[in-house]
Amino acid sequence: MEKQEGFMRALKCRECGREYPLTATHVCEFDFGPLEVVYDYDRIRKAMTRSTIERRPESMWRYRELLPVASEPTVGLQVGFTPLIRADRLAKRLGIRELWIKNDTVNYPSLSFKDRVVSVALSRARELGFNTVACASTGNLANSVAANAASAGLKAYVFIPHDLEQGKILNSLIYGANVIGIKGHYDEVNRLCAEIAGKFGWAFVNVNMRPYYAEGSKSMAYEIVEQLGWQIPPHTVVPMASGSLLTKIHKGYQELVKLGLASNGECHVHGAQATGCAPIAHAQKAGLDFFKPVKPNTIAKSLAIGTPADGFYALKVMKETSAAADDVTDDEIREAMRLLAETEGIFTETAGGVTVGVAKKLIASGKIPADSSAVLCITGNGLKTLDAVDGHVGAPREIKPSLREFESLVANEVKTVSA
Template identity: 35%
Template sequence: MFVRDLSCISCQASYRPDEVEYTCPKCGPRRGTLEVRYDYEKIAENLSKESLAQERACSIWRYLPLLPLESRHYIQPLKIGYTPLYRFERLAGEYGVRELYIKDDGGNPTASYKDRASALAVIKAQEKHRKVITCASTGNAASSLAGLAANTELKTVIFLPQSAPEAKITQLLVYGAQVFAVEGSYDQAYDLCSQVAERYGWYNRSAALNPYLVEGKKTGALEIAEQLGWEIPDKVIVAVGDGSVISGIYKGFYDLLQLGFIEAIPQIIGVQAQGAGPIKRAFERYDGNKVVIEDQQASTVADSISVGVPRDIVKAVKYVSAAQGFFIAVSDEQILAAIPALAHSTGVFAEPAAAAAYAGFCSLSEQGRLDRQDRVVVMITGNGLKDVSAARRATGVPHLVGANMDEVDRIVDQLGIAPGDLGGR
């Protein structure tokens, strides 16, 4: 492990990894989130573009020297990461950019980007000899944790809002987690989880609080750079709730820059729902000094980014500022419309929070904020089967017919589908 220290994002106090577990004791859990800092000279002795070209592990573990693990001992067989980066030339032309890529994390073991972070959390819990691991979640982080801990001796305890989609709750129960459905918001579930974890000494995987989660989430950026032949895109567009994923994307590119693998960090653009946008507001008020935090009561169809009290707000604001990026907001109507729009055009089925990133891309194009020479990556962080009810709200209904040709012929005629359109069949 090539970790040098843990550094507070606000006061820059430095701590040994064995000195603090979660956040800076001086600045507290919101402003005192910690950065994992590395000895890049030692990493460079163990990781190069050439060694990666020979690496056979098609998962996040191909970047092991850049991850804060003590050994390979607890690495599980499930394939996490190294997800597809699809290029869509026709869509790029339609939206007026040079190249458009979709980074699809829906194929991870539990169908979301959160598997990258949970993989590290499960290993760190075992390295610390904990018996129970817990987290608060809107659904994806929870199902990810439960799924990746299932092959270990860890017991998993989950806190999530009662309103979480049924598919995500079902995943938790199938994986064998103990589930506490909280009568309240995600933010209330988060606070309750933190209190319970502290009381019982459970290892807490909750977003932002645990400094190692960003290290798992940064692997998406490492993959993008490698998959593009170390030629970074101009823009990376990410949906934002707690702020941890977008912080991870920046951290991945930052690490590669320190190693000399890339020459610059791409512009990183965060997309928030209009009903859950405290990080966007904080960014717009940021003057390069203190991040002004103004929480809100979150309300959006995109449950995975329905966060009114974002825990990684300071990192997200500072990192996006450092990347010369910005935040935009999209409506629930735009998010729902983006689900079938993306699926019809690419075959990629995104849950609402993931579709928010694509809605943001479409909005930027409509506003003329994309350049014709831009190479753009849109992060799709979760599969649409996570929340089928939301997807159904954005689509039509099947054509109900009797078991006879007459009714089929009538509907085919209404739809204007001529035989020639079906290849003569």
């Protein structure tokens, strides 16, 4: 492509390699393969060093040469650079030497990793001249589009299945987004949204903006590496819905190696799914390079994609990095959410429970060796899925306003301080 747009070079088909201009388009005209942003790494190498990155504000945009915007970002400037926490208490419980939590439960502004992809998609949408943005979502993505669009003064249309839980709808309505409930089964909602995306001149973040949108996930990998002192972790456990996050974490690691910002060492990127929706994990365990679609039935709604668009590519990455995948039941997810909360004080949504639960299994089976180190990607806040743990975490013990009653209640737990 002739025109220079920041450090981007072109959009490129992941199947046939044909290149396209950097517009709002997402599939190859020849084979319908997905398009991906390619960069001019030679120019990036000259512009981006560890010290230039370290001098910049602590947000995902400190790696802006590797993100698909032509000039300075305009949406979501505070997104990212979430804490990487050394989780010794959880490590002890899971039986591993060293464990880290990449904590996107506190990502700004909508408390999930989706803020990363949305801020990239909306920044790029503005560059391309859009003033209306849209998405089809059952939760985190809708919240993030609504919040980020509001702060940027963009008009937002959010499409949801009409029977979505009230709490999730309120989390988008509050930002003034146009929320449209579609009556119909999941496949019909899917097809209508694809049609709307094709017909209206909007920036549909996960359709025509998808090549840019998906790149935002790489920022999680860059942050992990920088926060580990520019080391790529030997093991990373990533939750899989479409499978995109896993592929982009791997791409992020590879790019840092390519640029000489991190050294090429042991690196396995493992995948985690819920048993009630595990097409990628089942394919990985069976040694297949394709997945069979499933009808989701799990409390991990944010991972419930029965036909994952990037499933094939996620399987490829796991194969290339000699990694494993596994899945956990709803009870195991709740147990893992509780374990993370009780050991590290982090309340994650169900997807985080899937990641912790699968990490536990991979450590127990030796696929992640006990003497090694691992990073768990925790992608969303527990306040978003309170219903999943309701009735499973006990209840307060009630007493009358009486000291005697309280002393009797805790008699076997604590020593009374004598007067």
